Amino acid sequence: MQHAVLPEEGSDGRGYHALRRITRALDVHSRKLHREWKITSPQLLCLHTLQKESVHTLSLLASELHLSVSTVNGILDRLEARGLVSRSRSLEDQRKVLLGITPAGQALIDSVPELMRDSYLRAFSRMPADEQMLLSELLVKLARHFDPEITPAYHDLITGPATDYPEDRP
Amino acid sequence: MQHAVLPEEGSDGRGYHALRRITRALDVHSRKLHREWKITSPQLLCLHTLQKESVHTLSLLASELHLSVSTVNGILDRLEARGLVSRSRSLEDQRKVLLGITPAGQALIDSVPELMRDSYLRAFSRMPADEQMLLSELLVKLARHFDPEITPAYHDLITGPATDYPEDRP
DNA sequence: CACGATATTTTCGTACACGAAACAATCGGG
């Protein structure tokens, strides 16, 4: 049959089990990145996001990444301590803190080889194309099936609470 | 070219994005469990596993759950401090520490309502049956596509290192 | 028997991740 990792598990538990293995693999990869390139996956994610748009503020960045502000704040603390990002209070609205990537930060992400950046994409790319497509669609669907209020969407913050779910058919 | 960060992305990055949302939802649910029932998902997972088989030792439990020994050790520390599990050195082999669930631990997991136990299953069960099946199979496949040495299987520890992979071996 | 190799657990340091509370700044009424 279909390979049971644990003695007796129905199709319900298998997915959860696999999910834990996947997140663990991602975590282990992040630590490897940290050992070899002095940067972790979440840090890399923040840097890449900041690189693309410079108008970022903490709360915006957090909602884009689907992380809480305190989590992202901690990551930024470490990045700022190493001079990889800059924080500066906005002049128009002094509540806001504008985030930016520094030349040193830019240099660092340029130095990390493509292959090390994202182990998810590597594992993902080893699957047949049709399965890749199917899997990402199913993951997106599953994500939507968790209580919606738990993971407020990025767009909610900039367009106001959505009346409905947009992109059901992309 | 492709990365995995922002809302509008190809099917490669969407899966990663969705994965982060899912793990975040699971984490948030675990904290809710902690607030309302003084127990977290990983702790509940350990208790349930210990409940089923009493011969558990730390390293065995860790590999079953696909977590590192230090992680599980920390979880057990908290459970033991609350008198929910017991540790006792094995008499035959004093290196081993036998783990067991206490009556208090049993009582606690019995008191947590079914509905609170696993938000994954709830979200999962909201999907059509065929999609459930498909998703868990794809997740299992994806898990296998991560570097295998990163996630040593449970059976490796009790049956010795596998000579080969069960099914799809390219 | 001694002693190194192995097996197991524990400890330590670090990073992530969250919520709650504290803090800071802006804005709208009265």
Added chain:
DNA sequence: CCCGATTGTTTCGTGTACGAAAATATCGTG
């Protein structure tokens, strides 16, 4: 103009989660 409500950031405490190193116990071989 002050003062409460709101928005945004930082701080704090806790719980995962990992690897490396230390500590403990067993076992095999000389």
